[in-house]
Amino acid sequence: MKRYLTILICFLSVAAFAQVNKTDPQGRKQGKWEKVYPGTRVYMYRGEFKNDKPVGTFVYFYKSGKSKAVIEHGANGRSEGYFYHETGGVMSYGIYKDFKKDSIWVNWDKIGRLSSKESYKNDSLHGIKVVYYLPTEQGDKSQRPMSVEYYENGKLHGDFKEYFENGKTKTTGSYKNGKKHGVWESYHVDGGKMSLERYKDGIRHGWCIAYTKSGKEEGRKYYYYGRWLQGKELKKKMSEMKRLGINPNE
Template sequence: MLYRTNKIRLFFFLFLFTSSFLYAQTNKTDEQGRKQGQWIKYKDGVKSYQGQFLDDYPIGVFYRYYPSGRIMSKSIFSQKGNKNRAEFYYDNRKHSLKAKGNYLEKKKDSIWLLYNETAVLVSQEQYDMGTAQGLWELFDYRGILVKETIYDLGKIHTAQKEFFENGQLQRLITFQHDTINGLFEVYFEDGQIRISGMFLNGLKDKRWTYYHADGSVYFIEEYSEGIILKRMDEKGNHFEMPVENDSIPLDIDPAEMKME
């Protein structure tokens, strides 16, 4: 019994000694107050982050943790901490990847990939020093592409495309620096054109043509900077909107109108 008690005491002593030794080797600063070597931080008794510093700059691999103890993020630092290759994880048992990409001077840069909890890619984004730049792609929960958007200096520019589940183009909207400007088209799921028109500085302009599913013209509208001038059939005769569409304002997206 005495032997067992002494053994427990020895184990406890070694534990305290080892813990003290390890703590002494971490969280150190130099004479100038700069962080050096390994640092481990705790919050409410749970590890918050762990990583290495050199002259106050993070270097190498850094981990941050959820209160559950699971890894929240993994970062690989270089260039005196200015460049960071980061991965973020969900707080679940599978340790599922949530997002990954680069930081440059603490700003998102180049390609970023975002995933749902079932590890399916749901978004691909491109940045230039924290500003949206280039092609962005949005996917549904199954990984099927639903939208493509091109950014220039943080603003939507050129054509934005939306897709049906079968991959067929559903809608095309032309932008110039965040403003709808240019060609606007809506399609049926089989690829047949449904609506075709133009925008000028966010307002409907010129001729808008609406089609039936069989490709024949349903009716035509003429606009001038958002103001409707006339509505007619394909022969130029005045067109009366059917009763089921009478209540639809002219300033909303007419893609929901019945055109079968």
């Protein structure tokens, strides 16, 4: 009897396996699919395909067997993704469009504190990204921005702002195609200006000024496309620009 029971269990196991990981005559994945980590019985993922495309709920696992992600595949190419820390708790949530990150994604640390929000388009950062200070006191649910920046097709592009933990401005500036461009200003924690720098396509260009805590000018340097000009070379360049009617900061 025991022998027949063993045979029956083996038969049922083979039959069950035959119902998953199937492809059609065109080689497309169809129905339920499962994958395990090599050399283990731990699932890597479980889900269902239709004509080689995932449909419904897909669950992904860490090698420890704990949940890593749950992807809900809906209609019109829209999917919702929930990702988890191995220790438990949501790590991030966002939307996919045609299997690419889209819209706002939200991220949390291992103990559930909001760490950042970022906007995507076609799997690249596009739009606003906000990074937050992590609260240190229990019960503190404040959302204090550490930095606010903008992207265009994966590159920093547009205004940039950085803040002290007390909410006051630390740095302001802007990017153009991933490079610093224009006026950048830094501030002391009490609000006084610390420095002013000018950039052109990622390199210093123009007058850069340092300030004391009292707000007085402490010193200035002139950069011409990344080169610090001094003495006779500086005087010559200033005279040349004045004669030609050129703004030295442009």
